[in-house]
Amino acid sequence: MQTMVQSHAIIDGVSYSLARGQDLEQLKRAVEEAVRAGAAFVDFTVVGDREVSALISPSTRVVFTIETVQFDERDTGDLGLPFDGKYDYGMEY
Numbered sequence: 001m002q003t004m005v006q007s008h009a010i011i012d013g014v015s016y017s018l019a020r021g022q023d024l025e026q027l028k029r030a031v032e033e034a035v036r037a038g039a040a041f042v043d044f045t046v047v048g049d050r051e052v053s054a055l056i057s058p059s060t061r062v063v064f065t066i067e068t069v070q071f072d073e074r075d076t077g078d079l080g081l082p083f084d085g086k087y088d089y090g091m092e093y
Contacts, residue, residue, distance in 0.1 A: 002071035009044065010063040011054050017047040024064065031062050047072075 007018040009027065018024065022045045034040035034056035043053045056062065 003068050004071045006047075006067050006069040008065045008067070010061075010065065011056075012061055016044070016052055019045040019047055019049055021045060024066075028064065031056050035060075 004020065007022070007024045009016045009018060018027070027042070027044050030042045030044075034042050035058050039055060039057035041053045042056050043051060046052050054060075
């Protein structure tokens with residue numbers, strides 16, 4: 001079985017599985033900048049090649065996790081090619 005590293009952003013208790021092409025370090029910096037600014041929307045791409053925009057403020061709790069999962073060749077991070085994956089607003093994985 002082929003595997004890949006899967007990153008997750010958990011925002012106020014809601015988990016988002018990040019697309020393979022999503023730069024985790026850049027996302028962390030964007031969250032930090034939004035907190036410093038008092039509040040701002042932060043955009044990122046999730047599994048299913050869908051874009052999410054989350055309002056991040058100093059009171060928002062954000063946790064990042066990383067795990068090894070089975071490889072999914074459909075998850076390219078290309079917003080022009082969305083697919084139905086394990087992506088659903090409000091679902092916790």
